[in-house]
Amino acid sequence: GIQVEQSPPDLILQEGANSTLRCNFSDSVNNLQWFHQNPWGQLINLFYIPSGTKQNGRLSATTVATERYSLLYISSSQTTDSGVYFCAVGHNAGNNRKLIWGLGTSLAVNP
Amino acid sequence: SAVISQKPSRDICQRGTSLTIQCQVDSQVTMMFWYRQQPGQSLTLIATANQGSEATYESGFVIDKFPISRPNLTFSTLTVSNLSPEDSSIYLCSVAGVMNTEAFFGQGTRLTVV
Numbered sequence: 001g002i003q004v005e006q007s008p009p010d011l012i013l014q015e016g017a018n019s020t021l022r023c024n025f026s027d028s029v030n031n032l033q034w035f036h037q038n039p040w041g042q043l044i045n046l047f048y049i050p051s052g053t054k055q056n057g058r059l060s061a062t063t064v065a066t067e068r069y070s071l072l073y074i075s076s077s078q079t080t081d082s083g084v085y086f087c088a089v090g091h092n093a094g095n096n097r098k099l100i101w102g103l104g105t106s107l108a109v110n111p
Numbered sequence: 112s113a114v115i116s117q118k119p120s121r122d123i124c125q126r127g128t129s130l131t132i133q134c135q136v137d138s139q140v141t142m143m144f145w146y147r148q149q150p151g152q153s154l155t156l157i158a159t160a161n162q163g164s165e166a167t168y169e170s171g172f173v174i175d176k177f178p179i180s181r182p183n184l185t186f187s188t189l190t191v192s193n194l195s196p197e198d199s200s201i202y203l204c205s206v207a208g209v210m211n212t213e214a215f216f217g218q219g220t221r222l223t224v225v
Binding site for chain 1: 112144148152153154155156159201203212213214215216218219221
């Protein structure tokens with residue numbers, strides 16, 4: 001099955017710093033999503049990005065499907081960015097909508 | 112995007128009892144998914160629930176421990192039975208879109224078994 005690796009596993013930033021999170025996957029996919037899990041456990045959709053580049057405020061993401069990786073950029077980080085960032089991929093066919101999850105990057109932004 | 116209401120948001124249960132978690136979606140969806148997230152871990156798929164048929168369970172999960180109901184296209188329940196402290200986790204329901212397969216999640220249920 002598809003393997004998903006995220007790096008780094010942990011990251012500590014000072015408020016205002018920029019960061020890049022990486023997601024590598026082992027096979028072709030037609031679904032890739034980035035999520036932020038806040039300290040209360042809620043999963044928040046950040047990007048649905050099986051290919052290409054998207055931006056939403058201070059966050060942006062790029063997926064290079066042919067090279068099997070995706071990057072999540074966080075600029076001018078804020079304390080509210082703290083939490084765990086997950087990458088999840090799927091190779092959906094027919095009724096198969098399963099997501100394969102990375103282990104996450106735990107981010108702490110200090111004031 | 113789909114709006115998913117999941118309840119309860121948290122509960123503390125005695126070992127040996129059961130907890131039923133409800134998931135309500137604001138639109139009709141074919142497939143709903145139930146996940147478990149153990150402390151400090153990533154998400155693990157428990158089962159896929161299709162309306163009108165039995166749920167499909169992933170390896171390591173069985174119907175007797177995690178019975179699922181899916182009475183219609185907007186609602187599902189997951190029961191965690193015969194609770195033990197090892198069942199303390201966050202449980203999440205999810206739906207996937209039809210056109211672009213983007214997944215959406217409920218708020219999660221944080222279960223603590225004492």
